[in-house]
Amino acid sequence: MMNQLIAPLALISLLAACTAGESTSEPSTPANHGIEQVAAPSTAPDLQVATFAGGCFWCMELPFEELPGVSAVVSGYTAGEKQFPTYKEVCTGSTGHAEAVQVHFDASQVPYATLLDVFWRQIDPTDAGGQFVDRGTQYRPAIYYDGEAQKEIALRSRAALQASGRFDKPIATEIEPLTEFFPAEDNHQDYYDKNPGNYKRYRKGSGRDKFLESAWGADLELKPAKSAVRYSKPDDATLRARLTELQYEVTQKDGTERSFKNEYWDNKEAGIYVDIVSGEPLFSSQEKYKSGTGWPSFWKPLVAENIALDKDYKIGYARNEVRSKHGNSHLGHVFDDGPEPTGLRYCMNSAALRFIPVADLEQEGYGEFLAKFK
Numbered sequence: 001m002m003n004q005l006i007a008p009l010a011l012i013s014l015l016a017a018c019t020a021g022e023s024t025s026e027p028s029t030p031a032n033h034g035i036e037q038v039a040a041p042s043t044a045p046d047l048q049v050a051t052f053a054g055g056c057f058w059c060m061e062l063p064f065e066e067l068p069g070v071s072a073v074v075s076g077y078t079a080g081e082k083q084f085p086t087y088k089e090v091c092t093g094s095t096g097h098a099e100a101v102q103v104h105f106d107a108s109q110v111p112y113a114t115l116l117d118v119f120w121r122q123i124d125p126t127d128a129g130g131q132f133v134d135r136g137t138q139y140r141p142a143i144y145y146d147g148e149a150q151k152e153i154a155l156r157s158r159a160a161l162q163a164s165g166r167f168d169k170p171i172a173t174e175i176e177p178l179t180e181f182f183p184a185e186d187n188h189q190d191y192y193d194k195n196p197g198n199y200k201r202y203r204k205g206s207g208r209d210k211f212l213e214s215a216w217g218a219d220l221e222l223k224p225a226k227s228a229v230r231y232s233k234p235d236d237a238t239l240r241a242r243l244t245e246l247q248y249e250v251t252q253k254d255g256t257e258r259s260f261k262n263e264y265w266d267n268k269e270a271g272i273y274v275d276i277v278s279g280e281p282l283f284s285s286q287e288k289y290k291s292g293t294g295w296p297s298f299w300k301p302l303v304a305e306n307i308a309l310d311k312d313y314k315i316g317y318a319r320n321e322v323r324s325k326h327g328n329s330h331l332g333h334v335f336d337d338g339p340e341p342t343g344l345r346y347c348m349n350s351a352a353l354r355f356i357p358v359a360d361l362e363q364e365g366y367g368e369f370l371a372k373f374k
Contacts, residue, residue: 046107047071050115051078051144051178053098054123055131058191059203060101063118069109074102075191076183078144079176087185093136100144102181108325111305112150113368116157117222119143124211125161126169132207142174144181149304151175156372163371166215231280231306231326239277250351251277251329254314254321259294262350266290271357272302272369273348278327280306281366282353283346286373291338291345296353298346299338302369309334322346 054060057075064073077090080097090097103115123131123141130139143158145151154175162171183189192199203209212220233239240248249255259265264273273283273296284302291297301307305325312321312333322331331352338345356364358373 048105048107048112049146050103050105050112050150051100051146051181052103052115052119053078053100053140053142053144054119055099055134055139055141055208056202056206057099057101057184057188058199059206059208060122061190062192063122064101064103064105064115067105067110067114067118069106070103071106072104074104074183075188076100076102076181078181079142079179083180084182087188090138093138096137097182098138098140098142099184100142100181107305112153113157113303113305114222116143116154120157120161121212121216121220121222122208123173124215125158125171125173126167128172128174132211134206140174141172142176144176144178146178151177152304157368160368160371163374231275231278233278233327233329243276244351247276247351250349251327251331254312254330255349255351257295257349257351262295264296264350264353264355265294267296267355269355269357270373271355272361272366273353273355274366275306275324275327275329275331276352276354277329278324279354280324280326281369282306282324282331283348284369284372289339291347293345293347295332296348296350297338298348299344300342301346322348324352 052060061073061075064070076099077085077095077097078100080090080095082089082095082097085095085097089095090099105112105115125141128140130136131141143154145154158171158173158175161167187194234242236252239252243251246255246257250257267288268285270285272281272285274281281303282301283296283298287298287300287302289297289299308323308325308328310321310323312319320334322334323329324331329352330349332346332348335345335347336343356366358370361367361370
């Protein structure tokens, strides 16, 4: 395909509140809760952009376009020095750009973590010098994150892949902040659809398909278990039958349990905390700390994408209410009097959470978080 190819070039060229926050007995003069409001819980689309480099961008479009919740996949160039580079310029490797795709997606339908699972199944993550027959830094594998939430999820996903032992070599895929992205020329957009014969011959001739089949085997086809559908809110009748009165009152009626008289305020076991309603992962024992409030407190979420913030004026002034993204459960409140490095205190109700010990993560379907505890 490219002028950087070696022997296969001839072939390829043809293919071409808790404390004072949760209780209504809170002092009338509030602390300085200067936390920016993020997203109110709703069923509205959560439109985001993800950017991935995986060698020839012809091969990176279709796997993402097939996902529910993805509205567009654009081939282009990023992480380089020249403004508005051309295809021929990028192919020389002199501009510093990587061939990449930008995936426009609705995170309420397909989470960023699922896009990462798809990404790993398209590349050789151990090869920083290019991908398959395409050699040079313009074909380097990379994840370009848009914001801290994507960065955290990408780092965790890469660590989990390394810990899985699937590859003998170290994972060499870069994780870098997104810079300017330049769409490629029209003839490179949807190449698989415009030139299906050449596309199929190129994929086979490049060695990509053979490598992926060898590396992933039966796991090459992504199982749907990690999609957003996994984390959803049951109907009210199901919730009333499944939850205790306190759990229902807290999660569905924005209630508050008693301090020091709840299940997890003093829990010191290693594991994660998930939404009692939807099962979406929310917090980890590694970010839990003793706040002295009598409620479980954390200085940051385990999966930031599963946290939604809203303003709560129930006691006369604004507090930052914490809800789960998919279950829309009332969890608690977040305050800016927590420890470093975030300075935040996520003050949660035990009744809104379910604790999963490390030993049970795999069997409960949360094996992706095991690497965090190693």
